[in-house]
Amino acid sequence: MNAATAARPGRLVIQDVHKAFAGTNGVLPVLWEITLDVRAGEFLSIVGGSGCGKSTLLRAIAGLETVDSGRVFLDGVPITRPGIDRGLVFQEHRLMPWLTVAQNVSFGRKERVGRGPDEEVSRYIALVGLQGFERSYPHQLSGGMAQRAAIARALINRPRVLLLDEPFGALDAFTRIQLQEEVLRIWRAEGTTVVLVTHDIEEAVFLSDRVAIMSNRPGTLRKIVAVDLPRPRDRTTDGFSRLRALVHREFFAVRKTTEDFQI
Ligand SMILES: Nc1ncnc2c1ncn2[C@@H]1O[C@H](COP(=O)(O)OP(=O)(O)O)[C@@H](O)[C@H]1O
Ligand SMILES: [Mg+2]
Structure with missing residues (x-):
């Protein structure tokens, strides 16, 4: 893709977002004090366990979900509804x-x-x-x-932000690795900002500039790891293993500190 057709990457600012759902057993807090700044052109991953609120956060960025408090901005403009400036891919293809x-x-x-x-x-x-x-x-x-x-x-529609919600989660390991490489190539060619939600720490380290670690529900984002490995990355190197281990450790540390918080 040449410069004339490439998307202008968007900057996302998420400020103190809270979100709860009304359930049969009362109110279920899902997102708690979420603050995150995704730089224009950045590849950022959000990792977290099942049910911690990852999809809810991505849906809020997509404008498919309202938040109870706080705001989400794309290039300084509050997000209130879905728009073609954000492209979304889910775990199922939905074709x-x-x-x-x-x-x-x-x-x-x-x-x-x-x-x-x-x-x-x-x-x-x-x-x-x-x-x-x-x-x-x-x-x-x-x-x-x-x-x-x-x-x-x-x-x-050449979105400014590409939102990927566990897009490789249903694929076999080999296909997943192949598509990870493809997404990197596409990210470089298109120059969009990417926010990837995944529960696969290795995938996050392989792809991202930064990995944001989400706690158990209600999901918070208090720890962000910068992946300062040159690209193309090699999963078999010591540097890669060290980063993967670091994210693992942070992930379990974040989960521990939020155990008391569970309701
Ligand atoms: N529309 C909804 N109504 C009620 N509860 C919901 C709704 N959407 C999600 N939840 C609940 O919010 C929590 C977080 O969901 P989700 O964001 O899909 O988690 P994740 O993507 O991290 O697995 C889960 O407990 C889920 O059951
Ligand atoms: Mg999900």
Whole structure:
């Protein structure tokens, strides 16, 4: 992608966000005092255990969820609703089963030009490595290919922030590693800010500039680890192992300090 077509990366500012859900057993606090600044062009991961509020936080950034207090800003503008400046990819591909890859990618496009694959759609399909599969339907794709299509769909409007919610969680280990490499390549080519939610510490260390560690519910973000390893990264090096061990230790330390906090 050249400079003229690349997205302008967005800066996210999350200020003192709290969020609770009303449940059958009363109020369930899910996000607690979340403050986070994601730099423009940064690749930031959020790691945390199941149910700690990771998806809720990502949905708040996406504008799909309101917060009870605090605010989320994209380039200084409060986020109040979903917008094409934020692209979202989930664990499941969520492609429309009755549409082809090309139709799925072009479906959410801001400016729709005809129904067939046009230049822009083809470019994004090629960017995620799916050329030749434009006319395939989702059921004809492997899990990894479907996630590639979902990434192309999220990128078609050139979002300033790409939000990835455990996008590789349902894939086998080999496909996951392959797609991690692809996402890095796409991140470099597109120049967007990326926020990745994952429960896989190795994945977070491999991909990110910084790893934010979320406590058990209610989720807080009090510890952020900078991954100062040069890219391309090699999982087999001592430096990588040290960083992974550090994030592991911080993760368990954060969980310990919040055990008393559980309700
Ligand atoms: N719409 C909702 N209504 C009630 N509870 C919810 C809702 N969405 C999420 N929760 C609860 O909030 C907690 C955090 O959920 P979630 O953000 O999906 O966690 P994670 O993505 O970290 O696994 C869970 O206990 C979940 O059951
Ligand atoms: Mg989740």
